[in-house]
Amino acid sequence: MMQDVLEKAIDRMLSEKAEFCDARFQTLRRLNVTLVDGAVRTLTEETIAGVCLRARHLGSWGYASTTSSEQGAILEAASLAAKNARLGTAKGKRIPEVKGQRGSHRAKVKLHPSKVPLEEKLALVKDLDGAQRDVASVVNSNAAYMESVKTTMLVNSFNQALDWEEVRGRVNCMSIASNGSRTEVYYDIVDGSGGYEMFKSLDTSKMGRDCAKEADLMLSSTKCPSGETTCITDPMISGLLAHEVMGHASEADEVVKKRSFLSEVVGKVVASDLITMVDDGTLQSAHGYIPFDDEGSRSSRTVIIDRGEYQGYLHSLETAAEMGVKPTGNGRAQDPHRRVFVRMTNTFFEAGDWKLEEIIEGVKHGVLTDRAISGMEDPVGGGFEAKALRGYLIEGGEIKGMLRGFTLTGKALEILKTTDAVGRKVVLDGGTCGKGVEDFLPVSSGGPHCRSRIILGGG
Amino acid sequence: MRPEEVASTALQAAKGAGADQAEAFVVRSRSISAYVDDSRIKSVEEKSDLGVAVRVVVDGRLGQSSTSVSLSRQAQLCARSAVRTASLTPKDKVFKGFAWPAKGQSRFKVRDPEVATMTVEGVTEMLKDIIGSAVEVRKVKVPNGVLRVADLESTVANTNELLTHREASMVFAMVSAMTDGASPGEGNESFYSSYLKELDPHKIGSSARCKAKASASAKAYKGRAKLPVVLPPHELSEMLQGSIHFALSAENVNRKRSPLAGKVGKQVTARCLNLTDDPMDRRGMLSSPFDDEGTPTKRKVLVKDGVLKGFLYDLYNAQLSGVLPTGNGLRRSTTDPVLNYQMAIGIGSVCLVVRPGAKPVEDLVREMDHGLLVEKTSAPDVHPITGDFGLEVRCAHLVEKGEVRSTVKHCLLSGNMFRAMGQVSAIANDGTVSRNLILPSMRFEDLELIGSQ
Numbered sequence: 001m002m003q004d005v006l007e008k009a010i011d012r013m014l015s016e017k018a019e020f021c022d023a024r025f026q027t028l029r030r031l032n033v034t035l036v037d038g039a040v041r042t043l044t045e046e047t048i049a050g051v052c053l054r055a056r057h058l059g060s061w062g063y064a065s066t067t068s069s070e071q072g073a074i075l076e077a078a079s080l081a082a083k084n085a086r087l088g089t090a091k092g093k094r095i096p097e098v099k100g101q102r103g104s105h106r107a108k109v110k111l112h113p114s115k116v117p118l119e120e121k122l123a124l125v126k127d128l129d130g131a132q133r134d135v136a137s138v139v140n141s142n143a144a145y146m147e148s149v150k151t152t153m154l155v156n157s158f159n160q161a162l163d164w165e166e167v168r169g170r171v172n173c174m175s176i177a178s179n180g181s182r183t184e185v186y187y188d189i190v191d192g193s194g195g196y197e198m199f200k201s202l203d204t205s206k207m208g209r210d211c212a213k214e215a216d217l218m219l220s221s222t223k224c225p226s227g228e229t230t231c232i233t234d235p236m237i238s239g240l241l242a243h244e245v246m247g248h249a250s251e252a253d254e255v256v257k258k259r260s261f262l263s264e265v266v267g268k269v270v271a272s273d274l275i276t277m278v279d280d281g282t283l284q285s286a287h288g289y290i291p292f293d294d295e296g297s298r299s300s301r302t303v304i305i306d307r308g309e310y311q312g313y314l315h316s317l318e319t320a321a322e323m324g325v326k327p328t329g330n331g332r333a334q335d336p337h338r339r340v341f342v343r344m345t346n347t348f349f350e351a352g353d354w355k356l357e358e359i360i361e362g363v364k365h366g367v368l369t370d371r372a373i374s375g376m377e378d379p380v381g382g383g384f385e386a387k388a389l390r391g392y393l394i395e396g397g398e399i400k401g402m403l404r405g406f407t408l409t410g411k412a413l414e415i416l417k418t419t420d421a422v423g424r425k426v427v428l429d430g431g432t433c434g435k436g437v438e439d440f441l442p443v444s445s446g447g448p449h450c451r452s453r454i455i456l457g458g459g
Numbered sequence: 460m461r462p463e464e465v466a467s468t469a470l471q472a473a474k475g476a477g478a479d480q481a482e483a484f485v486v487r488s489r490s491i492s493a494y495v496d497d498s499r500i501k502s503v504e505e506k507s508d509l510g511v512a513v514r515v516v517v518d519g520r521l522g523q524s525s526t527s528v529s530l531s532r533q534a535q536l537c538a539r540s541a542v543r544t545a546s547l548t549p550k551d552k553v554f555k556g557f558a559w560p561a562k563g564q565s566r567f568k569v570r571d572p573e574v575a576t577m578t579v580e581g582v583t584e585m586l587k588d589i590i591g592s593a594v595e596v597r598k599v600k601v602p603n604g605v606l607r608v609a610d611l612e613s614t615v616a617n618t619n620e621l622l623t624h625r626e627a628s629m630v631f632a633m634v635s636a637m638t639d640g641a642s643p644g645e646g647n648e649s650f651y652s653s654y655l656k657e658l659d660p661h662k663i664g665s666s667a668r669c670k671a672k673a674s675a676s677a678k679a680y681k682g683r684a685k686l687p688v689v690l691p692p693h694e695l696s697e698m699l700q701g702s703i704h705f706a707l708s709a710e711n712v713n714r715k716r717s718p719l720a721g722k723v724g725k726q727v728t729a730r731c732l733n734l735t736d737d738p739m740d741r742r743g744m745l746s747s748p749f750d751d752e753g754t755p756t757k758r759k760v761l762v763k764d765g766v767l768k769g770f771l772y773d774l775y776n777a778q779l780s781g782v783l784p785t786g787n788g789l790r791r792s793t794t795d796p797v798l799n800y801q802m803a804i805g806i807g808s809v810c811l812v813v814r815p816g817a818k819p820v821e822d823l824v825r826e827m828d829h830g831l832l833v834e835k836t837s838a839p840d841v842h843p844i845t846g847d848f849g850l851e852v853r854c855a856h857l858v859e860k861g862e863v864r865s866t867v868k869h870c871l872l873s874g875n876m877f878r879a880m881g882q883v884s885a886i887a888n889d890g891t892v893s894r895n896l897i898l899p900s901m902r903f904e905d906l907e908l909i910g911s912q
Binding site: 068085119381 | 494496497499501502503504505507509510521522523524525526529530533537540541544545548551552553580587600602605637644645679683714715716718794795797801837840842844847848850851853868870873907909910911912
């Protein structure tokens with residue numbers, strides 16, 4: 001039994017001077033199906049299994065991981081983890097003992113992807129790819145299906161013994177259209193936590209065809225005006241502002257070492273009173289849903305900003321101990337080979353009470369963004385950078401024309417203080433988040449449409 | 460288990476399950492990483508990893524699977540999974556088969572024995588040296604950083620009796636330094652090599668410290684200007700990865716996503732630009748005589764005096780285009796050896812070298828009447844299909860009459876990378892390894908800088 005071996009590993013690390021330790025056995029099974037231009041380019045099943053041993057000594061961590069499932073190799077790795085912890089020089093408060101939870105938790109899915117024939121998934125992707133070719137200007141069609149089933153068995157020195165399952169899925173398409181002189185790209189994604197039921201009612205023909213039509217429309221888009229302007233960010237770009245700048249700077253590991261521009265702001269007004277922002281790992285259908293984090297803490301909903309006032313940070317066991325608060329269930333690791341540290345789950349701005357038409361009506365000259373390409377964090381300086389896939393020019397309260405991709409920038413706190421309208425509908429956008437250059441985790445970010453002053457350029 | 464044993468087990472299982480052809484790619488690695496947090500060694504880790512990716516052809520249908528390996532049974536299950544997925548795919552009209560053994564086996568390898576025998580204590584001490592060179596008490600600290608060394612071996616074997624073996628080492632460091640105070644500045648430094656002796660902890664630490672101090676003095680840029688811009692190697696490498704490197708991939712050419720499609724023999728960049736993929740360059744972290752499909756690699760001139768000479772091919776795209784593969788089907792990383800067997804084969808340069816110029820970067824700056832010297836942007840990415848970019852500047856120096864006059868941030872550097880490569884006005888002599896590229900600083904004319912009003 002793997003649990004017995006993990007418990008022996010805990011005993012081994014404790015006997016080698018670990019003040020706290022855990023042993024994490026994780027498996028990750030993924031299916032990827034990719035079609036390109038009508039042909040199956042990838043149909044692959046991937047499996048990872050490994051054990052991560054983690055020991056703490058005076059504020060430093062030692063890690064060792066192995067793909068071996070043999071008891072001898074795992075116990076040897078436990079000794080290495082305990083020894084590695086003693087090489088560290090970091091100091092920190094002792095992690096207070098939490099009541100050990102024990103139990104087994106299966107994912108609450110209606111239709112587990114393992115019960116759906118591969119043929120059905122392949123047919124879905126073929127349909128999604130084929131529909132894009134109905135639009136003449138599309139020179140390259142791409143469609144993909146991905147499912148992942150992750151299991152974790154966690155045992156720690158607080159007598160905790162848990163195992164749980166996380167199930168996620170994603171369907172996406174990307175159309176590339178060309179008129180000979182210009183090439184543009186458009187994409188669409190449906191994803192989340194859950195079983196195959198999230199794709200059962202998906203109209204993949206419509207999704208593929210609409211994606212292709214949008215790529216075609218972008219061939220006549222024009223350059224975005226540059227400079228500081230009134231900008232209505234769509235849910236994806238609003239989400240990047242929430243996640244990349246405000247979210248990363250609210251991760252308490254950055255706060256305890258004062259690498260965050262939000263280190264001293266609890267109780268202070270940091271945004272317009274229309275802004276409320278949360279990180280919520282309990283949203284069961286969202287891509288960043290987790291029942292427990294990778295330290296065994298239950299996921300939770302953390303209010304980061306409440307009507308403009310900053311409330312608090314996201315915590316792992318260690319940062320919670322350091323700051324004398326409860327852990328928030330944000331100690332996460334990518335896989336059995338990676339470290340646990342503070343990470344987000346589903347991070348977003350809450351809804352306001354404006355209709356989108358009302359938000360647009362109030363703009364004499366400005367821009368409405370439409371979909372994101374990427375964003376980048378800046379916990380030190382609080383700088384915002386997001387790349388929009390495209391947008392629309394607004395003149396006299398009306399949408400005038402489509403704009404090709406551009407970049408948004410500025411200081412996040414200055415942007416959020418100018419926010420004067422927040423939409424009624426929150427949309428979450430799933431994806432993966434890296435911290436630094438590695439450690440990629442499933443998350444989501446989002447929000448409603450928000451109107452602010454932002455610097456635009458590029459494209 | 461040795462990689463060859465895992466590969467052999469997987470191939471036998473694939474044939475036993477009905478594969479007409481099969482290929483096994485196996486990676487075994489051992490890596491040590493030490494991480495900094497707030498100027499102290501926070502975590503020390505050791506990882507051992509072994510895994511296999513199996514590709515098969517069954518009655519003209521392709522299937523693949525990958526798994527981490529603890530016991531030989533997992534390699535067998537992986538092979539059967541690949542055969543099962545193949546049975547569900549339509550017949551592939553392009554793929555004709557896996558690589559054949561090449562005549563003569565090159566012994567070229569980029570592996571440092573010192574890395575293979577490195578201990579956690581040794582890595583920890585080197586990281587302490589980096590921290591020590593960056594820290595100034597109550598002025599500059601090191602909030603984050605990592606030093607990683609890895610020793611890895613990979614094997615490609617297939618049913619054409621091909622067997623290639625790669626041994627490699629990896630030394631990767633990335634640290635950030637940060638000034639104290641109400642408005643701190645942050646500077647980053649990174650290091651990529653296969654050889655431990657090339658790691659200079661003092662150089663890395665002191666460079667990060669200087670960049671942090673420069674960043675702390677930066678003020679928000681106001682207004683807008685078109686001006687020449689000098690970009691340093693670590694920023695430029697990601698910009699080239701996202702533009703010309705993407706466009707040189709035959710996959711993107713065949714899928715009509717490459718702006719360079721149909722332009723072989725034509726002028727595509729300024730005449731001063733020369734790009735070569737050189738898999739035998741010992742500075743390259745991915746350099747080796749074979750790619751990860753077992754195809755021999757070779758030196759390829761891609762852009763000569765600004766003229767496009769050819770593209771990079773893996774087996775599939777070579778067969779689709781009716782040409783020979785160039786040995787660019789890769790499943791390799793320059794920063795992390797773990798789980799490389801999970802990567803799908805992708806076309807990449809083994810070691811893309813931009814020919815350096817003759818002048819030091821200081822001369823490129825001195826020659827500017829009014830220009831910008833960039834130190835850091837938030838993320839130097841470029842839209843790979845259109846080439847457009849808009850980068851948030853985190854630290855850059857405004858130059859007047861050849862002298863740095865002020866340091867700026869919170870503004871956008873905007874342009875189009877394909878157009879900018881036609882407007883390269885100077886290339887420095889500071890060739891630097893950055894991931895799988897070796898490139899110097901370059902000066903581009905007429906980029907746009909946009910600040911607040």
